[in-house]
Amino acid sequence: MKKGLLFIILLVILTGCENFKSTTYTFKDVSSMSAKAAEKGYALLLEVQFCEYYGDDRVDVKTIKNCQNNELYSFKAHELAEKIKICVGITLCKDGKEIISRTNWFANVIYLEQGEITEIVLDDNTMLSTYMP
Numbered sequence: 001m002k003k004g005l006l007f008i009i010l011l012v013i014l015t016g017c018e019n020f021k022s023t024t025y026t027f028k029d030v031s032s033m034s035a036k037a038a039e040k041g042y043a044l045l046l047e048v049q050f051c052e053y054y055g056d057d058r059v060d061v062k063t064i065k066n067c068q069n070n071e072l073y074s075f076k077a078h079e080l081a082e083k084i085k086i087c088v089g090i091t092l093c094k095d096g097k098e099i100i101s102r103t104n105w106f107a108n109v110i111y112l113e114q115g116e117i118t119e120i121v122l123d124d125n126t127m128l129s130t131y132m133p
Contacts, residue, residue: 021115023077025050025084027064029122034069037092042099047089048122052081077112084110085133088122104128 029046037044046067052060060078067073077084086106092099107127112118 023079023081023112023114023116023118025075025077025110025112025118025120027067027073027075027120027122028071029067029069031069031122031124031126033090041094043093045091045093047091049087049089050075051085051087052078053083053085054078054080055082082112082114084112084120086110086120087132088128102130104130105132107133109133 027048027050029048033046034044046064048064048067050062051058052062059080062075064073088104088106089101090104091101105128106122107129110118110120
């Protein structure tokens with residue numbers, strides 16, 4: 001009887017903990033944009049915003065102010081978040097002065113798997129658009 005009760009308690013604890021597993025995502029810029037800009041004497045600044053959605057409702061926004069090339073960033077998603085729309089602000093500078101600035105969106109929506117880690121990469125093949133997906 002005690003073993004059966006102990007087994008049930010252990011099972012409840014283990015399955016209950018599974019429900020509290022965080023949904024996270026990582027982001028890494030591995031594109032050659034910064035290197036190409038540097039070759040021409042420019043500095044490229046990236047600001048990346050992760051707009052988290054539940055259905056059509058935005059539930060949170062997380063931002064990387066000065067995204068560094070090849071650096072891995074990790075975020076815990078809002079508990080209701082099921083998808084992410086990513087906005088990339090690109091600013092080109094020369095001698096400390098802004099030359100041009102524009103905003104692009106990842107053309108695809110990123111869907112999150114609850115309790116899992118979703119890896120997001122900005123590379124030279126990433127489709128960007130001027131329109132929010």
